[in-house]
Amino acid sequence: MARTTSLSGFPEWLPEERIVEQHVLDELRRTFELHGFSSIETRAVETVEQLLRKGEIDKEVYGVSRLQQDEDEKSPKEGALALHFDLTVPFARYVVENNGYLTFPFRRYQIQKVWRGERPQEGRAREFTQADIDVVGDGTLAFRYDVELALVMIEALSRLPIPPFVLRVNNRKLAEGFYRGIGLDDAPAVLREIDKLEKIGRDAVIANLQANVGATAEQAASALDLASIRTEDTSFVKQVRALGVSNDLLEEGLTELAEVVGEAARRAPGKVNADLSIARGLDYYTGTVYETVLVGHEQLGSVCSGGRYESLATTGKKNFPGVGLSIGVTRLVTRILSQNMAKASRAVPSAVLVALNDDESWSAAQDVAGQLRARGIATEVAASPQKFGKQIRYAERRGIPFVWFSTVQEDGTVTHEVKDIRSGEQVTADPTAWQPPHEDLHPTVEAPETA
Template sequence: MARKTSLSGFPEWLPEERLVELHVLDVLRETFELHGFSSIETRAVETVEQLLRKGEIDKEVYVVSRLQEDEEAPEKDDARLALHFDLTVPFARYVVENGGHLTFPFRRYQMQKVWRGERPQEGRAREFTQADIDVVGDGALPFRYDVELALVMIDALAKLPIPPFVLRVNNRKLAEGFYRGIGLQDTAGVLRNIDKLEKIGPEKVAQALCDELGASPEQARAALQLASIRTEDTSFVEQVRALGVNTQLLEEGLQELAEVVGEASRRAPGTVVADLSIARGLDYYTGTVYETVLVGHEQLGSVCSGGRYESLASTGKKTYPGVGLSVGVTRLVSRILAQGMAEASRKVPTAVLVSLVDEESWSQAQDVAGQLRARGIACEVSASAAKFGKQIRYAERRGIPYVWFTVRAEDGSLAHEVKDIRSGEQVRADPAAWTPPAEDLRPVVRPAGA
């Protein structure tokens, strides 16, 4: 991997590593488009007020200001500009502002950089790339989209050079209905503590529920019993009901979660788990919540997460409910590279280096390169007419598989030959017709050992 950058938390890739990242982005893009999602891009900045409307993330937001004081700068802190920390909040603003020009339900995907002022560590950066998909409705959105998005993301992740993964699903209605049923009314506070379960363990979570929220030991124990339920099918429904809590909100959440898990387990068995410990930290989720972990790499955290939100996007008169999932592309690529899970077949896009026999042949070499490029073959021309051996060694260092030679025969005609510098094979070639094997046309990203 590339060396650590001088500015912690802002990863930079070497060219061959960037090819792996581009492969991940291309696979996601192609899959999202196959499922009917349209691409958008939103601005990098939002107002502080817009970003902080939902969720307790104020310490993570980077505020943007000019070095030279701006006389027209807003007086209110909430009107200042800040870099977006995710793509969902900017998307909600985008929908409200462009609702009259969109067709609903609106299916979008978005791949952009985001920024968070977190402490850099493995899997967490201050600048990173996310790839999101969302479906948003006008006033209402059928629950079926919660099921569909899980299936779309399973399809996308299954095509990436990563280990097996598990999409863990829960429903906030289920959790909140249960907490209220046992007498805990600060459901957001309970969710925030349950969300720390894997980090600090059940004993500390139980203590926090008692100390911070005033829960009794029995209430804390019941909340942890719910969070301990995990099934690969809909059997979680009976396990929850066996806990003896019954509320309308709980029942609604059970039915919705059963629909997601039932359909996903039928279409992609083993990839979806009902995990009732999943809470998600952001407050705008109102129903289904998702988290995805790589099997054997659970300590990395979730590589794809999201959920249902009913009122994140709203004009006051109109509400746009939605459901979405976000892939942490940088987190995924970092693990792929660190563990050698995949690699590019070569370092550069260039397939052919067109050599120079002398300095006067540069223009002629550009003619050859132009013919090759016209047929989609990436190539570059040598900068100088060094000895052929030196030009070949340059191609080797760059990872270019072929070197093109043009020489003038005694009768004045031009003879073209191309050399595969890996095998040493050199053959006659016509620049208007020659094409490398399909696997050499462009770099290919393959799983390790493939």
């Protein structure tokens, strides 16, 4: 289980926990690259103006400054810097600045740390890793990418040692068109209140819609009727139309959402729901929005979210519309570890410890280790020629499965043997040819055995 660190909200993993995290990252990276996404990395800081131009989370942003400024430096407010709180806003800036060097549609994945000043709790850290994929177009972007990204994320999450999950999808056009159709013109304000539904409940949201948005009781009830619709197929279209609201934007959103849900339900049945309560709090989303929950762990919140944005990346004269999804890697890994969903087979990469007979044999032991490493076998050499029993116990404490022994015979020849310290089996081996079993070559991540 993950430890509690001395600085709350800034998790640090033990070596065996880090192996689990690296396994998650490797599976995500492998999946993203299989689908043609290129890796990028953006700087950790952005200007405060850039970070806060969309959305309302300024209280969560960490500012960055030197402890002591030179007299000729700008005042703190001029060109102030802050740590990025997500990867989408920095990516939008990256696209604008590099659009002349990119080929569109541009497919990127990005796995980096982000920082957010939230109250620390399980699933919410102040420093955490996100893994994002986005596709961005030059001027236009085919809606088909909204469907494709949902399928890529379903595949990526399916490779991880996590419980069953459901990707919940909605469409901002559908929601905004519906609100306008019932006379609520401030759709972003309505969405912000609907986004609180799971946290505060239906009655409190209705009260907030009346107090904060100016909705009538009937309008608020209609907005909540829409948010209550959830289906595993495209039957939500009929249910929405049964509410009797007419609006062109609503119809456009219905068509788009039906395309995403219909295709995803065909390819990954049971893993996608149309959920018309999904709003997403950030203002830059304009169409499809996604959230993902682990079945049986819904209280953890969304582990993978995102959506379509039309004008987050813009030069003023040209837009670079995009659609993207982001996995909260640290949130997932924390739950995997705390619930013992997976564990590493060992805490170290080393598969072999080369034992020492005496101090004079250290150089020859390094030669053996070099031959093993040349074939991709992680190897350590004992630091001192203790009794073999102590060297074996050292390997056992480290989790190293094999110990290598080299013996110089009377005629000057050298014989080699390798011992599996788990089974006790010891066999003659050639350092230029011996190979450990495939499952022992590297640490593996697997579900714990159950009684």
